[in-house]
Amino acid sequence: MTSKLSRSVVLLLAALGVVALVAGPAAAQAPERLATQVTDQAGVLSDRGGVDAALAELQRRTGIQLFVVMVDSFDGTPAQQWTDETARLSDLGNRDALLAVATTDRAYAYSFPEDSRISDRELSEVAANDIEPALSRSDWSGAVIAGARGYTDAAAGSSSFGWIFLVLGIIVVVVLVLMWLRKRRSASHTRPGSAGTPPAAPAGPTTEELTARANALLIELDDDLRAGERELALAAAQYGAEATAPFQAALESARQDVAEAFRLRMTLDEVPGPDVTQRRDTLTRIIALCEGADARLDAESEAFDRLRDLEGRAAEATTEIDQRRAAIEAALPTTEATAKQLAAAYSGGTITAITANADQARERLAFADAALIRARQALAGPGTPTTSGSGVPGGGPAEAALAVRAAEQAVDQAGQLVGAVDRAAADLPAARAAADSLINEITGEIAAGRAALTGNAVAPAGLTAAITGGEQALAEVRAALSADRPDPVGAVARLQTADAALDAALAEARDVAERLAHDRSLLAQELPVARAEVAATNDFITTRRGAVRSEARATLSEAVRHLSVAESVAATDPATALAEARQARRLAANAGRSADLDVQRWGGGSGFGGGHQSGFDAGAFAGAVLGGILSGGGRSHGGWNGGGFGGSASRGRRTSSSGGGGGRRGGGGRF
Incomplete structure (x- = not known):
């Protein structure tokens, strides 16, 4: 079974800039040509x-x-x-x-x-x-x-x-020439094989090569973990937790190593950055962590593949997956209507992330439908006519298993895309309620702060500025929430910033018990918002992982770590948990924006176009590539070969690519 067509399809789709996903809703103040500076x-x-x-x-x-x-x-x-x-x-x-x-x-x-x-x-x-x-x-x-x-x-x-660099450059060139001449004179007195200084060991990889290797491994292992988690959930539901326990343990161990590798990767982008030696040591450690995690997953992959035994139950699995596909397809009109209702009622990053989910789910389902047709043809045997009447030979149980696996992943992602819309439908009203609660909270804190200013000869440090900032935040958020399409998640973030400043300024006036109760109250509002932000970003990256680079994945990994800390200390240390939850929310939002830009650059603003090729919908192919289904990732089977679905019984490898880019550089954020 070869994977040439798999690579050809992926490269072709990438070259064509397959699809422009996640297009945000039209802005009231849309981009336009600037008339003046x-x-x-x-x-x-x-x-x-x-x-x-x-x-x-x-x-x-x-x-x-x-x-x-x-x-x-x-x-x-x-x-x-x-x-x-x-x-x-x-x-x-x-x-x-x-x-x-x-x-x-x-x-x-x-x-x-x-x-x-x-x-x-x-x-x-x-x-x-x-x-x-x-x-x-x-x-x-x-x-x-x-x-x-x-x-x-x-x-x-x-x-x-500039002139200093020029002079230094000349000096470096001169020194290198002198060293080369000296080395050549030394070599002329020593014949090969004679006694003397042994030849120097070959130089190791450059820092750029180490960076490329580390980034590629991070993306590959992150994709493997995401695919492995979904496959483990499906297998555990069928065979039970005991049968899948070894793979569960390997997956958890690998997840911890990859999380640490992502944390180390983020340290390389800190300002000021590490020196060359420290950077190389960090990159080497990242590579070692990823390769160790990779080896543990490989050790369990063969046994896990035997457990799934898709070749032996391909016919049964085809029926099961088709039923799930049909159920999700039936739910799509409701999902699309919900997304449109949310877009009409709200704005902001949450809406941007789910706007195209219904279309993306349709692409995954179309891909799954085509894969299931191919699986049935393969099971029926050579010479079986296709639905169009042409005689495409079937490929037997092995090829059917590959097609079933691809369909299974596509249906699973379609379910995630639909679930993200449902989650947004619950999260946005909850964020609005949280905003109203925070407005009341800040109003009370402003009153308490003014009372503190009145009752103290010397005001606590920063209290006046915190009160002014709180009043400004209230005015801005109330105006924003009264708009036709408010962004309650953004409003909560703005209010939380003002609330944190007021909390710090009023801390001196509160006793320990009061501060503890206050922190617990805030934590009860913050944790659900942080969980929702992390979950939404994770869904977005998982279902579009074919385009998302290492930076967004590393930031999300850190968000997950901070959220885990917040949840672990919530009962005993609400102040620390509150800080960790806020950090998790901020990092998840940053990861979402970074991933969104990666997807936009990958899509290039152009559609893949209509039409079918060999019975498969072009948009479905595009969605499969974007979702990582046709990327070569995953730990068992996947991809396409010359006769339909292909791949190797061993786990495939992905070649990392930085995606689009070109022309200009950007940056920015919230303030």
Whole structure:
């Protein structure tokens, strides 16, 4: 059984930019061509003179023209997507940059050309140190001015050291030439095989090669764990927990190692980053953890495959999977209606994540239907006519098992996509209720804070600022929640930030028992929101893992770790649990945004197109590739061969790819 067609199909689909998934709902303030360098639709730039002067100085000293746009809301469209589309519509060139801010959403993003003299790290530092602090104070003009000055200093600093790098480069070249000449003279006095210094051992892999290897293993093992968890659940339901216990133990051990590897991977992106030696040691440790987890899973894979014995029960499994497929298909109209109702009632990242779920589920089900047809043909034997009347020879039980496995995964993912919509239907009203509860909470804290200010000759540190911030958050959230399509999850996040500031400022006035009860009350609101955020992001990555890179997976892994800590100490240490739950929610939201961008880059904004090939729907193929079903992942069988479904009895390997990209660099976030 070969996998040539498997690789051909995957490469073809990737080359064509198969599908553009998860397109956000249309924004009220949609991206459009900018007419001027500064566009202030929100009417918040009070110091236009200072803004214009800072932008002019940036262009005079660096040649970079920074465009600025201020709007009230991106209305559910991811900030980076909104900004990149505005840059494209405005024909921004390789010396033009764009900073976009949504004042009500409390979100921003920037778009810079690839050939800018400012590095990615410098862009991130300017955002963190100059732009975001001013935005968090609602100092809109100050954010633009500070950002322009930060970019000016970064670009000018790069230029001022150019001559130093040139001199250092010349010195390095001279030293290397001298070392080469010395080595050559030494070699001329020593014949091969004679006594003397033995030849040096070959150099190890470069840091770039180690990085590529580590990233590829992280993605491969993460996919293996996700596929293994689903297969284990199915097998445990059929055979019982005792029969699947060895694979359960191997899976849990591997999961812990991969979680640690993801944590180490995140340390490589910290600012300041590790030195070269430490980076290489960390990458080597990541590779060792992944290879160890891989070996443990391999040791159990053969026994687990025998347990499933799809070849022996392919006919029975085909009937079972077809029944599940039909049940999910029957539920799709309700799912689609629910998603449309939610999109009409709410906005924000939760809506963006589920907008295309019904269509994606249809693609998975179409793929499963085609796979089941192929399985029946394979079981019927050579020369069996297809539904169209052509004589495609069947491939026997082995090929039927491969088709059944692919169909099983596709149906399982379709169920996850449908379940994500149902979960959103429960989570969004719950978030709205949590927002109302937090509004009452903050209102009471503001009153308590004002009483503390009145009753104390010396006010607690930061209390006045916390009260002002709380009042501003209440005003913004009340306005946002009164909109036609509010974002209750975003509102909860905004209120939680204000609530945390008030909590810290009022801590001195509360006794231990009161603080404990207060933390438990907040934790009861925060934990469900954090669980929902982590679960939604996990569903999104699992069902689109063919496009998601290591960064989003690593961030989600950290979110899961923080959530686990929060749940483990919730009963004994609610303050720590509250902090961990908040961190889990923030990381999961970041992972979701990163994964969403990966999917958009992978899709490239173009559809796969209509039509069928060899009886299979093109959109179904696209969904299968995006879902990781045709990616070569998984621990037993999968893929397509020249006669239909193919693959090897041993576990396949995936070649990592960074996906789309091209043209511009971006960044940003919430404030």
